[in-house]
Amino acid sequence: ARCDLPELVTDRLELAAAVLPGSGTLPELLAALDLLEALRREHLPGTTAANRDRAAELAVVLLDAAVRGLPGLAGSDATDDAAALVDLAVRAGQDRIGLRLDTALDDLTRSGSALMQGAALAARVLLDLTDLASLGTRVAGWIDAATGPDARRHLQRLLGGLLTAAHPLLQSAPAALDPLLDRVERLTDPEFLDRLPALRGGFDVLTPAARERLLHTVAERLGDRLDLALSAPPELLARWAAADAAGRAALLARDIPIPDPPADAAGGPTGGANRAAPPGTGLAPADRWRLLLGRQPDRLPADARRYARALDELYGAGRGEGGIDLGHAAGGGQEAAFPTAREWADELEALFGTTVREEVIARAAESGRTDVLSELDPAAVRPSVELLTSVLSLAGGLPEAKLAGLRPLVRRLVEELTARLATQVRPALTGLTSPRPTRRPGGRINLARTLRANLAHTRRLDDGRTVVVPQRPVFHTRTRREADWRLVLVVDVSGSMEASVVWSALTAAVLAGVPTLSTHFLAFSTEVVDLTDRVDDPLALLLEVRVGGGTHIAAGLAHARSLVTVPSRTIVAVVSDFEEGYPLAGLLGEVRTLASAGVHLLGCAALNDQGVPCYSVPVAEQLVAAGMPVAALSPLELARWVGDRVRGGSR
Numbered sequence: 001a002r003c004d005l006p007e008l009v010t011d012r013l014e015l016a017a018a019v020l021p022g023s024g025t026l027p028e029l030l031a032a033l034d035l036l037e038a039l040r041r042e043h044l045p046g047t048t049a050a051n052r053d054r055a056a057e058l059a060v061v062l063l064d065a066a067v068r069g070l071p072g073l074a075g076s077d078a079t080d081d082a083a084a085l086v087d088l089a090v091r092a093g094q095d096r097i098g099l100r101l102d103t104a105l106d107d108l109t110r111s112g113s114a115l116m117q118g119a120a121l122a123a124r125v126l127l128d129l130t131d132l133a134s135l136g137t138r139v140a141g142w143i144d145a146a147t148g149p150d151a152r153r154h155l156q157r158l159l160g161g162l163l164t165a166a167h168p169l170l171q172s173a174p175a176a177l178d179p180l181l182d183r184v185e186r187l188t189d190p191e192f193l194d195r196l197p198a199l200r201g202g203f204d205v206l207t208p209a210a211r212e213r214l215l216h217t218v219a220e221r222l223g224d225r226l227d228l229a230l231s232a233p234p235e236l237l238a239r240w241a242a243a244d245a246a247g248r249a250a251l252l253a254r255d256i257p258i259p260d261p262p263a264d265a266a267g268g269p270t271g272g273a274n275r276a277a278p279p280g281t282g283l284a285p286a287d288r289w290r291l292l293l294g295r296q297p298d299r300l301p302a303d304a305r306r307y308a309r310a311l312d313e314l315y316g317a318g319r320g321e322g323g324i325d326l327g328h329a330a331g332g333g334q335e336a337a338f339p340t341a342r343e344w345a346d347e348l349e350a351l352f353g354t355t356v357r358e359e360v361i362a363r364a365a366e367s368g369r370t371d372v373l374s375e376l377d378p379a380a381v382r383p384s385v386e387l388l389t390s391v392l393s394l395a396g397g398l399p400e401a402k403l404a405g406l407r408p409l410v411r412r413l414v415e416e417l418t419a420r421l422a423t424q425v426r427p428a429l430t431g432l433t434s435p436r437p438t439r440r441p442g443g444r445i446n447l448a449r450t451l452r453a454n455l456a457h458t459r460r461l462d463d464g465r466t467v468v469v470p471q472r473p474v475f476h477t478r479t480r481r482e483a484d485w486r487l488v489l490v491v492d493v494s495g496s497m498e499a500s501v502v503w504s505a506l507t508a509a510v511l512a513g514v515p516t517l518s519t520h521f522l523a524f525s526t527e528v529v530d531l532t533d534r535v536d537d538p539l540a541l542l543l544e545v546r547v548g549g550g551t552h553i554a555a556g557l558a559h560a561r562s563l564v565t566v567p568s569r570t571i572v573a574v575v576s577d578f579e580e581g582y583p584l585a586g587l588l589g590e591v592r593t594l595a596s597a598g599v600h601l602l603g604c605a606a607l608n609d610q611g612v613p614c615y616s617v618p619v620a621e622q623l624v625a626a627g628m629p630v631a632a633l634s635p636l637e638l639a640r641w642v643g644d645r646v647r648g649g650s651r
Contacts, residue, residue: 001044009039009046013054021065022618023584026073026084029066033059033091067092068617070104072605074112075614075632077157077499079164079205082119086165089123102129113612114154118161125169132169136179143183143195149359149382152198159202167206167214177221184292185285192288193352197311197360199292204315211293218289310347314364345375358382366390378409383416389498392542414506414539422510449474485569485646487511488520490556492576495548500604502542504575507635509538516646520563524556525549526581550581557590567598571645573638574628575604578619588626595627600645603630604638 001009020032039047039055047055066088073081085108092101101123108120121138124130139162146155170176184192203211251258283291287304290296294315297308348357358381364372366386373391381387391410450473457469491497491504505521512519512535520532521541526549534541553576564570572594580587595601603623605615613632620630633641 001039001046004045006046006048006051009048009051010054013051013058017054017058017061021061022622023580023616024062024065024618025579025616026066026069026088027080029062029069030084030087030091032062033066036062063091065618067101067104070101070108070617072613072615072617072620073116074108075116075612077113077115079115079160082115082161082164085116085119086123086126089126092127101127105129111612113614114157115161118158119164120161122162122164122166122169125166132176133179135166135169136176140179140183143180143187143199146195146198149355152195152359155195156198156201159199160205163203163205167210170214170217177218181218181221181285184288189282192283193307194356196291196307197314197352197356197363200294200311200315201363203293208295212295215289215293215295218293219286222285306347307351310344310351311360313344314360314367341369341371341375345372362387373409376409378412381409381413383413383420385417385499385502388413388417388542389502392502392545410543411539414542417502418506418509418538444475446474484516485571486518486520486563486565487571487573487642488522488560488563490522490524490553490560490572490574490576492525492551492553492556492574493523493545493547493549494525494551494577494579494581497575497577498547500575500577501545501547503635505538505541505545507638508535508541510635511639511642512536517642520560522556522559524552524559526552526555528555528559530559551576551579552582553578553580554582554586554590557587557594561590561594564594564597564599567594571600571602571642573602573604573642577615578603578605578623578630579616580619584619584622588622591623591626591628601628602633602638602641603628605630605632 016032020029024032036055036059038044040052040059042052070085070088073085076082089101089105105120105124105127108116109124110117112120121130121135125132125135139159142155142158146152187195203214206214248258283304287300290300291304291307291311294308294312297305297312300308345357345361348360352360358377361372361375362381362384365376366389368390376391388410391413450470451468453472453474454468454470457471458466459469460466489504489508491501493501501523508519508521511517519535520530521535523529523531523545531541531544534544553574557572557574560572564572591601603620605613605620615630615632624630631637
């Protein structure tokens with residue numbers, strides 16, 4: 001279009017109409033809608049009347065596809081997806097289809113990841129589906145609920161999703177701030193400081209300038225502007241002061257009363273930053289907002305500056321807010337940076353305590369700081385998939401000497417998470433992991449089943465005891481040593497699949513212990529690697545996997561097809577977001593081939609501890625039509641599905 005080639009524009013529009021509705025991601029669809037709008041408004045030279053009409057028709061189709069694909073964003077933790085969701089809400093409101101988003105956004109606010117819940121709430125406010133008072137009340141409720149490590153992490157992600165778009169609302173409609181101001185002000189110092197790193201992390205999605213503007217808005221709501229410095233020259237200030245004095249003298253000469261300054265609830269003059277703090281608190285409300293917004297540290301009391309400096313070490317890096325002396329104009333602390341990670345960790349321990357210290361150090365590791373890994377205590381750290389994923393990604397670039405020091409931490413995280421998962425999964429595999437009961441003699445006697453089957457046959461002995469007579473004994477069958485079924489996990493290790501890779505490896509290790517299953521593990525991006533020899537050792541498996549690259553699901557399925565010997569006793573489970581980077585025809589062909597051969601197929605749209613999906617809905621719909629069911633499954637649900645298949649169930 002820019003080169004004024006309208007015939008090629010027609011060809012590209014037809015190609016876009018064939019490809020984008022069935023495979024485009026939300027950011028891609030929004031980018032396409034922007035381009036179609038430029039064509040429709042004749043902002044580009046290579047347009048004709050027919051092309052403009054076609055662009056308008058295609059825009060309707062793509063907008064519908066974007067709304068239809070929203071459930072696939074529920075499990076996303078990408079800020080780009082959160083911003084795209086809000087962008088879609090703005091566009092939908094302009095196109096008068098806001099009500100069509102109501103159900104989808106409501107589902108995201110209830111069942112999406114924390115980031116998407118916050119973004120969906122912002123989108124609902126922009127569409128007038130949620131009022132500003134409800135917004136402020138819900139944010140205040142998030143703060144109330146942040147009483148533990150997981151809840152504080154949840155708070156940070158909720159605020160991050162909400163503030164991707166809602167911060168202009170907080171400035172233009174200050175009434176929405178009232179519940180939040182009240183909650184931050186009423187917390188005791190220990191309660192506020194426990195939540196401070198999470199609050200600072202949530203508001204850190206805003207630019208420094210946006211946080212500065214928000215701080216001034218908060219100051220007005222508190223009743224006092226925090227920055228009273230005037231840029232007027234001293235001579236003009238003197239003239240203003242003289243005029244004020246003359247006016248006061250004139251009022252007094254005419255016996256006109258001069259009203260006293262307005263008083264707050266405590267009976268003193270309104271003064272935002274200077275008014276008395278509530279009982280049990282020492283930090284003034286304005287100082288609390290300076291801390292959680294990371295602004296004006298030079299105006300904080302000396303003790304509070306230590307908290308600002310410690311958090312700037314994590315959240316201010318690279319944005320002109322770190323501990324390096326950048327001068328007053330930079331808006332950050334002017335103290336020297338912490339020389340070592342150990343000194344920073346010790347300062348966090350002294351300020352926040354052990355629990356919050358571990359949370360902050362873990363977030364620093366997740367953000368890519370390799371120097372703090374040595375400060376994570378394997379015995380004290382809280383195991384999580386996010387932390388394990390970050391440590392594994394950082395370990396890939398470390399020398400062997402440092403990697404050896406990390407192995408105890410990684411081993412502890414893997415063992416703890418695997419033990420938790422096994423506790424949940426193994427009951428779903430009952431009957432597969434242990435011998436089955438039978439009345440045929442041969443194996444060991446099944447005491448529990450024998451007692452239940454013979455309770456009607458009892459005899460009272462001379463000494464008064466009652467015994468059960470085993471007239472119908474029940475035995476264990478002899479467990480087969482050979483594997484009857486083959487399970488092939490085909491796991492996407494492209495750049496967007498970090499958490500799913502971890503859960504896939506842990507699940508594979510648990511399933512590998514089932515005697516009737518032969519478990520294979522295929523990792524693919526644009527290449528396929530068979531890691532079956534490490535499937536029973538999740539630590540070795542995770543250290544071997546390198547997440548990154550593109551996505552070629554068809555290649556992974558082609559390799560899985562080469563492992564099939566008895567199709568009716570083979571399960572192929574694909575773990576992916578289904579954003580295929582190659583033509584879909586190859587992927588659909590592989591699915592049809594496996595399905596027609598009788599292989600049991602399953603597409604896992606998500607494989608994490610919550611089972612929250614993050615996948616391409618249009619591609620998943622085509623896979624279902626080709627013969628591969630697609631579902632959002634947790635590891636427990638996947639184990640149940642595998643158990644049903646092996647037992648001959650139909651689900």
